[in-house]
Amino acid sequence: MIKCGLIGYGYWGPNIAQSLTKLTHVNLVSICDLSKGKLREARSLYPQIEVINDYDKLIQNPSINAIIIATPAYTHFDLSYKALREGKHVLIEKPLTINSNQALKLIRLNKKVKKIVMVGHTFEYNPTIRRIKKIIKEDNFGKIYYIYSTRVNLGQIRGDINALWNLAPHDISILNFLLDTTPIEVKATGGSFLQKGIEDVVFALLKYPNNILAEIHVSWLDPVKERSMTVVGSKKMLIFDDLDNEMPLKIYDKRVDTGEVAKGLSTEYKIRLHSGDIYIPQIENKEPLLEELKHFFECIKKNIQPNTDLTNGLKVVRVLEACQQSLSRKNSWIKI
Numbered sequence: 001m002i003k004c005g006l007i008g009y010g011y012w013g014p015n016i017a018q019s020l021t022k023l024t025h026v027n028l029v030s031i032c033d034l035s036k037g038k039l040r041e042a043r044s045l046y047p048q049i050e051v052i053n054d055y056d057k058l059i060q061n062p063s064i065n066a067i068i069i070a071t072p073a074y075t076h077f078d079l080s081y082k083a084l085r086e087g088k089h090v091l092i093e094k095p096l097t098i099n100s101n102q103a104l105k106l107i108r109l110n111k112k113v114k115k116i117v118m119v120g121h122t123f124e125y126n127p128t129i130r131r132i133k134k135i136i137k138e139d140n141f142g143k144i145y146y147i148y149s150t151r152v153n154l155g156q157i158r159g160d161i162n163a164l165w166n167l168a169p170h171d172i173s174i175l176n177f178l179l180d181t182t183p184i185e186v187k188a189t190g191g192s193f194l195q196k197g198i199e200d201v202v203f204a205l206l207k208y209p210n211n212i213l214a215e216i217h218v219s220w221l222d223p224v225k226e227r228s229m230t231v232v233g234s235k236k237m238l239i240f241d242d243l244d245n246e247m248p249l250k251i252y253d254k255r256v257d258t259g260e261v262a263k264g265l266s267t268e269y270k271i272r273l274h275s276g277d278i279y280i281p282q283i284e285n286k287e288p289l290l291e292e293l294k295h296f297f298e299c300i301k302k303n304i305q306p307n308t309d310l311t312n313g314l315k316v317v318r319v320l321e322a323c324q325q326s327l328s329r330k331n332s333w334i335k336i
């Protein structure tokens with residue numbers, strides 16, 4: 001039985017606590033939050049679990065082996081550094097840290113303490129995303145030309161980080177995962193309309209190796225909730241709609257054939273559009289957060305490196321940092 005503590009019981013923490021109740025070999029023994037109201041909520045749902053407002057006490061609790069950090073991004077470094085120094089395994093919510101120096105310090109510390117440290121890049125545990133990875137690797141998908149994703153809604157507006165750092169970690173981790181690499185250069189533009197210096201909307205362009213172009217649109221100031229990703233390949237195309245529970249993935253047998261064709265004694269360059277069937281694969285009904293948590297505890301049990309380890313988290317933070325640099329340098333390309 002792994003004894004676990006949860007720091008942060010705001011919007012996301014309760015989902016983690018609820019998922020933990022489904023795991024038989026894990027026991028959530030302590031929940032910590034700074035807000036009295038949040039602690040009351042936790043106590044009423046989980047009267048058997050210790051509920052406290054002192055994170056140091058939770059981190060120093062000798063009976064706890066693993067700690068999950070679901071607090072705002074700017075607290076991730078301090079809390080996870082302390083937890084690691086105390087010899088705990090740690091799952092840190094995305095983004096890992098608010099700059100790459102902090103991420104590098106965690107990597108250095110973990111080289112000494114050798115604990116299981118995982119970043120909550122939930123989409124890498126999403127069965128549809130895993131299926132997409134398989135599909136786009138097949139020959140009959142062709143070469144990937146470009147990918148774009150949209151993650152917009154009205155709310156949740158944050159005051160500590162902008163829409164890029166709050167929402168785009170998901171898209172960047174998905175792109176890096178699907179393409180098995182990281183971008184070479186990025187540029188971003190955005191707008192701060194509600195709070196000075198905090199972008200509500202960001203459009204980021206990412207150039208990946210092999211001439212693959214990606215675009216990310218994130219916003220918490222948009223009339224309609226949209227969570228989608230389109231992948232355009234040379235032989236097939238697909239659309240992932242995360243809000244469609246029945247049919248989240250559609251694969252289009254659509255392409256453009258180009259080339260020289262004989263015309264009398266000379267040749268002519270032709271473009272021919274192909275529009276075939278739409279295929280809707282059946283996706284396993286697995287809850288991504290639960291899959292992520294299972295993976296974390298499995299890694300602890302077997303002492304193996306998580307799929308979304310500290311290096312994976314650092315790669316995402318580096319892209320975010322470069323996008324942020326581009327935002328402040330008026331949309332210039334930034335090499336990574």
Ligand SMILES: NC(=O)c1ccc[n+]([C@@H]2O[C@H](COP(=O)([O-])OP(=O)(O)OC[C@H]3O[C@@H](n4cnc5c(N)ncnc54)[C@H](O)[C@@H]3O)[C@@H](O)[C@H]2O)c1
Pocket residue numbers: 007008009010011012013032033034035038055069070071072073075093094095120121122166
């Ligand atoms: N993986 C996902 O899909 C996903 C989804 C949503 C949020 N998140 C991440 O989860 C984290 C939390 O996000 P949220 O939306 O719940 O934020 P939130 O602001 O709603 O909640 C954060 C909570 O942490 C508490 N807190 C802050 N500092 C603390 C400290 N030092 N000790 C104890 N409690 C502290 C606050 O009182 C608050 O209740 C963020 O990193 C966010 O990016 C991940």
